[in-house]
Amino acid sequence: MNYYINLIKNSISVLFLIFIFLGCKNTVFKPNTYANKSSKIDSTIVADSAFEAQIMPFRKKLDAIMNRKIGFTKVALTKTEGESLLGNFVSDAILEKARTISTQKVDIGAVNNGGLRSPLPQGSITVGHIFELMPFENELVLVDLTGKQMKQYFEYHIGKKLHLSNTKVRAKGKILVEALIGGIPLDTMKTYTIAMSDYMATSEPPFIKTLQTKKLNIKFRDLLIYYFEEKTAKKDTVNPIISGRLVFE
Amino acid sequence: MNRRDFMQNTILTAGGLLISSQIPLLASNKKEIKLTILHTNDTHSRIDPFPNDGRKTSGLGGMSRRATLIKKIRKEEKNVLLFDSGDIFQGTPYFNYFGGELEYKLMSQMGYDASTLGNHDFDNGLNGLRKMLPNANFPMLISNYDFKNNDFKNTFQPYKIFEKEGLKIGVFGIGIEFEGLVPENLHEKTLYIDPVEKSKEMVKELTTKKCDLIICLSHLGYKYEENKISDTLLAQKVSGIDIILGAHTHTFLDKPVVIKNNEGFQTMVAQVGWAGIKLGRIDLTFSKDKSEKRYEGMSIEIS
Numbered sequence: 192m193n194y195y196i197n198l199i200k201n202s203i204s205v206l207f208l209i210f211i212f213l214g215c216k217n218t219v220f221k222p223n224t225y226a227n228k229s230s231k232i233d234s235t236i237v238a239d240s241a242f243e244a245q246i247m248p249f250r251k252k253l254d255a256i257m258n259r260k261i262g263f264t265k266v267a268l269t270k271t272e273g274e275s276l277l278g279n280f281v282s283d284a285i286l287e288k289a290r291t292i293s294t295q296k297v298d299i300g301a302v303n304n305g306g307l308r309s310p311l312p313q314g315s316i317t318v319g320h321i322f323e324l325m326p327f328e329n330e331l332v333l334v335d336l337t338g339k340q341m342k343q344y345f346e347y348h349i350g351k352k353l354h355l356s357n358t359k360v361r362a363k364g365k366i367l368v369e370a371l372i373g374g375i376p377l378d379t380m381k382t383y384t385i386a387m388s389d390y391m392a393t394s395e396p397p398f399i400k401t402l403q404t405k406k407l408n409i410k411f412r413d414l415l416i417y418y419f420e421e422k423t424a425k426k427d428t429v430n431p432i433i434s435g436r437l438v439f440e
Numbered sequence: 441m442n443r444r445d446f447m448q449n450t451i452l453t454a455g456g457l458l459i460s461s462q463i464p465l466l467a468s469n470k471k472e473i474k475l476t477i478l479h480t481n482d483t484h485s486r487i488d489p490f491p492n493d494g495r496k497t498s499g500l501g502g503m504s505r506r507a508t509l510i511k512k513i514r515k516e517e518k519n520v521l522l523f524d525s526g527d528i529f530q531g532t533p534y535f536n537y538f539g540g541e542l543e544y545k546l547m548s549q550m551g552y553d554a555s556t557l558g559n560h561d562f563d564n565g566l567n568g569l570r571k572m573l574p575n576a577n578f579p580m581l582i583s584n585y586d587f588k589n590n591d592f593k594n595t596f597q598p599y600k601i602f603e604k605e606g607l608k609i610g611v612f613g614i615g616i617e618f619e620g621l622v623p624e625n626l627h628e629k630t631l632y633i634d635p636v637e638k639s640k641e642m643v644k645e646l647t648t649k650k651c652d653l654i655i656c657l658s659h660l661g662y663k664y665e666e667n668k669i670s671d672t673l674l675a676q677k678v679s680g681i682d683i684i685l686g687a688h689t690h691t692f693l694d695k696p697v698v699i700k701n702n703e704g705f706q707t708m709v710a711q712v713g714w715a716g717i718k719l720g721r722i723d724l725t726f727s728k729d730k731s732e733k734r735y736e737g738m739s740i741e742i743s
Contacts, residue, residue, distance in 0.1 A: 238504035239511065242546060246487055246504065249542050253533050308531070312493055322533045326485075328563070394620055 257319030262419030264429040268311040270304065274437040277307055278354030280429060281324075284418040285331065285411075286356040289386035292407045293333060298372050301387045303394070304352030306411075316419055316429075325412040329388035332404040338379035340398065345370050345377075347396040350439050361438040369438075471728040473605050476517040477655070478510060478721055480524045481687035482558065482714035484531030485543055490715070501716040503546045509719055510550050517723075519604040522551055523611065525687035526558025526659040529569075531715070539564055544575035552578045554600055556613030556657035557585070558687060559621040566592050566628050581613030581657060584638040589629035599642055601649060607726060610646030614639060614658045614674070616688055635660060635669050636677045643680035652726065653733070656681045661689040662711050671709045672699060679705035682733075683722065686711035696722060 268277040286300030309323035336344060349362040361369035370377040388411050392404045422429060489502035514520050524547065529540045540561075547555075557580055561569055570592065573580075583598035599612035614635045618627050639656060646654050656674070663672040671686040676699060683696075684707060692713035700706045712718040726733055 234499070236505045236508055238502060239507040240504075242504035242507045242549070245546070245549075246542065249534065249538060250488065253537060256537075257533055310495070319533065322536065326531050326533075326536065328536075390623075393623055 257317060257322065259318050260315045261318060261321070261416055262316045262423045262429060264311055264313060264316055266430060267313040268429075268431065270307055270310055273439060274433055274435070275304075275354070276431050276433065277310055277324075278302065278304065279356070279433070279436065280311075280431040281307060281415065282354040282356035283431065284415055285386050288409065288414045288418060289331060289333065289407060292331075292409060293386075293405075295333070296384060297333060297386050298383045299358050299385045300356040301385050301391065302354050302411075303388075303391055304354065306388060306390065307354075318416060321412055321415050321419070325415060327388075327390065327411070329390045329411045331386060331407045331409050331411060331414055332389045332392050333407065334385050334387060334392050334399065334402050334404050336383050336385060336402065338377060338381045338383065340402075341372075341383045342367065342370065342377060342379060343396065343398070344385075355436060359436055359438075361440070363440045473519070473607055473726045473728065474517065475519045475521070475604055475607060475609070475653070475724045475726065476513065476721065477683070477685075477724070478513065478520060478522045478719055479685045479710065479712065480506075480716055480719060481659075481685070481711055482527040482690055483524065483543070483716040484527055484560070484714060485529060485535040485540070486532060486715040487534045487542055487546070488532075497715065497717060503550075503716060506716055506719060507546070507550050513721070514551070519607075520551075521553050521602060521604070521609065521611075523655070523657055523685055524552060524555040525657045525685050525711075526556045526613075526615070527560045527687060527714075528555060528558070530560040530563045535563075539568060540572040541575050544572055548575065548577040552576075553602060554579050554581050554611055554613075554657065556580065556659055556687075557582045557596070557615050558659045559616055559618070562622045562626045565626045566590065566595075566630070570595055581611060582615050583612045583642050584633040584635050585615050586631035586633055589631065592628075592630070599646060601646070601651060607653065608649070608651045609653045609655060610642075610649065610651030611655045611657060612639075612642040612646065614656055614660060616659045616661065617669075635674060639674060639678045639681060643678060647680065653682050653724070654680055655683045655685060658684050659687045662686050662691040662693070662709065663689070671711070672697075675699040675707035675709055676701045679703045681707050683707070684709045685720070690714040692718065 266276060268280050269275060270277050281302045282300040284300070285302060286297060289297045289300060306327070306329070307324060308326055311320055311324060345360050346367050349365055349367060357373050359369065359371040360367070372383060389404065389406070391399075392402070393400050419429070486501050487503050489505070490497040490500050492498045510522065528543050528547070529535050534542055555578060573595070579600055580596050581599055582596045585596070587593045587596070599610060602609045602611065615632070617632050618630070642656075643654055658671050658674065660674060661670050663670045671684045675681065675684060679701060686709055689711070690713055691711045693709070693711050696708040696710040698706050698708050708722070710720050710722060712720040724733055
């Protein structure tokens, strides 16, 4: 009896010995042995001169393009939750440019909050600022929606980050209680045209991908540069306000 | 109780005589090998520091400063590996005008060992990306994109094994689903493969090749509210990945987060925000018999 017990014991031991050899490589980390030594390196980090020398010719080329002033904004255009000065400014610019380029009626300009990559500071605006705001190569497109789809589009974006011009959308919780386009209540029997980026037209809500788009052959970024330049030519400045376009209660 | 403690305790009770020969084996060869892993993610063409314009990120970052910092660490540490987890491209005019040339050149000079592909690395299409690759002397590792529908099959590799003082470090890349992020005309019918299945396959492969440490360069994102696959979920679903160097969600983790899954395996998940504001650093110590690993995590702000 003892013999068998010992045999089993030893077999187990041998098995474990093998296990140790194979298993040691999979040893787990011990979380109690690491320290958080997060340390801030301040401006005492000197830029590597060889790297700087290599960057310089590229930087010079860009500076010549980017430092050109194109206009002026009286207020800083920032991104905030819901309706924002930056969102209103960009969606207004989109609608205005779409209406000058296209011969067809355009009802709404739309831009997604995620597409606005950087705020615009108060004062002079340069080409570089617009590149920061809109680095992507997105183009302006028109999408026609039936009144019913338009309602779905608004409903889908309740509480989400979409900026709209020429529109007032009010929702209580998940319920759309008011939708005005050009000051007139949404008519589910009519058709509406939205100007948006080609990216947005392949994004959300899913049905938007199934709709035909019309390219206006202008980049989102260029549209904003022209918008500023035209304002400047008219001795105008940019000064958007928060007007209660998006109200999510 | 972790797996190791469990085994040791079990040996003490069941091992009888054999355990006496066991202890010196474990206790010997205490010489340590130190490995320093440096990492960035979502650097987004930030060649220059952010301008001083009052933004939260004002004056931070800059590749020339990153280069100085990396050089300094290389002087202090013998075994350094340097990785990026994707979205090297897009975000400043350097990309719009030069297509990523300078980003790759400077990273090569910093001595990057590997990167994976982020969704924005496709912004000029696969052809735009391939045109830039001669500027990079490090590989783009991606295991869960299948290029069988286009002619990019031989452009990328799924994993690479690095050796430092006899230590074998297996590194594989995992990319995010294209839906809603990369249009078909840019990815050219590249197929996205489930990251969980692919990671299991990679762990198996790298374990077979006797890797002591398995690292995943992931562009999945740290964590989502919905059930979408993320670094956090990957760590829960796949045992065997020691470290996930993450990206995409621009998450600033002050230190790596350790995730223990149902099988008791612990994975360290790290991510250092974006734009090269921080350089992540993980120091690991291996005893010479490789049976023990200890680690320290820190991130350094470049300002």
